[in-house]
Amino acid sequence: MVMGTRSLPKTVVDMSIAKPIETKATPPVFNAAVLSREDYIPEQFVWPEHEKPTPDAHEELSVPLIDLGGLRSGDPAAAAAVTRSVAGACERHGFFHVVNHRIDAELLAEAHRAAEAFFAMPLAAKQLARRKPGESCGYASSFTGRFASKLPWKETLSFRFSPSPLAGGVVRDYIVDALGEDFRHLGEVYQRYCEAMSRLSLEIMEVLGLSLGVGEAHFRDFFEGNDSIMRLNYYPPCRQPELTLGTGPHCDPTSLTILHQDDVRGLQVLADGRWRTISPKPDAFVVNIGDTFMALSNGRYKSCLHRAVVNREVPRKSLAFFLCPATDRVVRPPGALVDADHPRAYPDFTWPTLLEFTQKHYRADMKTLDAFTSWIRRAEATAPQ
């Protein structure tokens, strides 16, 4: 996927915050079928001591369970309770569960089965959809990644989705183009799954708008023609899970993430200075705020550091839908969230610029938004008048 096609002004790159992230060293091929049976993992997958999984992180992070059915019931007391609890979670760490989401259980099961079937294929077959450098769409393993150290113990398949066919982002077509006619069914499954996720994310946007006091339509309208990303994560078992990570610590640069985990634990969130687990709940989606929504809320809602650990025994899968604005939408908080006590925390930007920043200049972490803000402000200050 080429989402961020606009070139950034290279002359104003501040190297103290925008580190070049391409590397010439050749990372090993991540062939899950082979690596998951090796007793010793290649050194590129060994994470530094301070980032290794912590044995005490099995403590559960308590996140509110948001019942969208209760909200739809029209009962004002139920609606007020939901928005209060969403606001509380988003101000603390940005994570919550949603249930009664109206996502068809058979579609969800089919999406997991399709992911399992894809990742079970031989490496050469998966590489037909291989992600190209600088793009965020396609099959990626450490072999195709941008880094040569702290490699994640996983494989992913990502694609773009937009509910506006004119914007491109038709999942079915992307999959058939990349993998061939035999994969039309896989394409159909994720086309339907992404359409359902897009509808659900707009419903959650209504809740977020209410919880921030700007009305249910504001963010829903903003994301109506979203240009989003879907990612299938597959974490093979690892004989030395205490040395590595499936997904390294990061904040999502996107707006809202809707994640469904299979029945294997692995998702951890850094809340109040400690890593804690969010265990799978088959009937629920894990939702979290990303950097772009943090900017839209003028910093009131948090985009929080999270990661995924792996285990010795079984593979783990997760399906992540990342809601992103249409590429020409200016990310700017509603006026009601800006006042003398709450001045603008971040400058205006568009999503492709932030995406390109995280793809080419900065490895997404908990400071992405601050680094991006300094970078934009510096660019503005040095731009010719």
Ligand SMILES: O=C(O)CCC(=O)C(=O)O
């Ligand atoms: O697999 C998970 O539980 C987390 C995945 C994740 O954080 C990501 O794909 O960005």
